[in-house]
Amino acid sequence: MRVPLFxxxxIWxxxxxxxxxxxxxIGPxxxxxxxxxxxxxxxxxxxRIHFRQQLELLFLPFFLWYVLEFLLRLAYCHNLYSAYRHxxxxxxxxxxxDDPHYLHNRKPFSFLSYLFADTGSKTT
Ligand SMILES: [Zn+2]
Incomplete structure (x- = not known):
């Protein structure tokens, strides 16, 4: 089975x-x-990278973390797009x-290395 399913x-x-x-x-x-x-x-x-991240965090914690980090970054930079991208x-x-082999070579929880790599920008 290929995951995720598209x-x-x-409408909701x-x-x-x-x-x-x-x-x-959302999961698979x-x-x-x-x-x-x-x-x-x-x-x-x-x-597919997001699906792997969600698997590592057992889904629900991923979404809680995602929303919390988005809100914190939005409070810092006041820009929806910048908050999302960071x-x-x-x-x-x-x-x-753009790397088709990334998921084969990726170490678990690699997203953590991006957490404090850049705190975001107030300009975008
Ligand atoms: Zn994304």
Whole structure:
């Protein structure tokens, strides 16, 4: 079985999505705004990295950590996009989404190395 499973964006998520969010990975399911994203290997790899992060944190703690870190970074930088991009999970995923072998070579809990690597920027 290939994980994650890609599904279209449900209508109940529309109010919660910011314009720069194109997908949400929830365990083995990825909710997509646009199915054409599946043709982009970097996008698929990005979501697979999030799935691995979630597995390591046993899912629920991942989401709690994600939201808490987002809110803390938002309080610091006052910019939704910057706060999102500086979350340690996103930093790891964006840094390695173009490497198709990353998940084969990745050490467990690698997202921790991105936690304090940069505290974010007030400018973006
Ligand atoms: Zn992401």
């Amino acid at each position: 599904l279209t964006w449900p 998520l529309r109010p919660l999505s910011f314009s720069f969010v194109s997908a949400i990975t 399911v990825v909710l997509l705004k646009d199915r054409s994203l599946l043709a982009n290997p970097s996008f698929v790899n990005h979501e 979350i340690c999970f996103e930093r790891e995923a964006y840094a390695h989404q």
